Amino acid sequence: MIRTILTRPFLADAGLLLLRVFTGVLLIHHGYEKLANISNFADAFVRPLGLPFPITLSYIAAFSEVGGSWLLITGLLTRFGALAILGTMTVAIYHAVSTAGFNIYLLELLGLYFASATAILAVGPGRLSVDELIARRFSSDARSQADQLESAFSADQVSIEAVKADVVADGVG
Template structure:
């Protein structure tokens, strides 16, 4: 029992769970706020960057924050969610620097969100996630895993 507690990385996995849940929970409202007045967000944040299709990009930013946050919270498709969040936050950091310079009060929260997303992207979701449950279920069903891998190899052959 003591060996299991001292040698298993339960605390680091619990730390990843906390990082995922808190980051997703604190970030999700930013996406919902964007959706409330998408035109205003597009005018204030996307158009000053001179990007094409500002309203479409505003929707992409909002949904990447909302869906990415839900992926982080649940631990389902976690790395995909972290990648979506990191991409959106990178553009937000660029916007903050381009419009206000290196203002620490604007950049600190964005930097924390970016660091959290990159950490989850690098470390994965941890043991306490839906992704881990899916992997464990697939490992206990080797026939299904073999069937999935053979279907994948057939589809990649067709694409060539």
């Protein structure tokens, strides 16, 4: 038990869990704020970039943040959630640089979200996620391990029966 708690893989998975949950929880309100006043967001952030369909793109940004955050928090389809957040943060960083230059106060939070999403996309959600449970459920390795355990159990039963037969034969003889 102590070895499990103190070894690197467990701590790495716990760290990924913390990164996913904190990134998702702290980012999700940005998406909800966009949805609360989508026209204001489109006027302030999308139209200055000269992008087409500012309202539609604003909804995409908001749903990317909200949906991506929920995917990170739950650990379900985590890489898709990280990719959605990464795309939104890329545009947000471009907007910040193009409108205010390299203003560290604007870029630091965007950079942290960008880096978190990139790390999660690159490394995956870790073992403490719904994705891992799904992968284990449908893994051929898990099936083969179950088959190996079942055959070992069957072999043990055969061995036990053979020992019982020997004991009975020795006792009778």
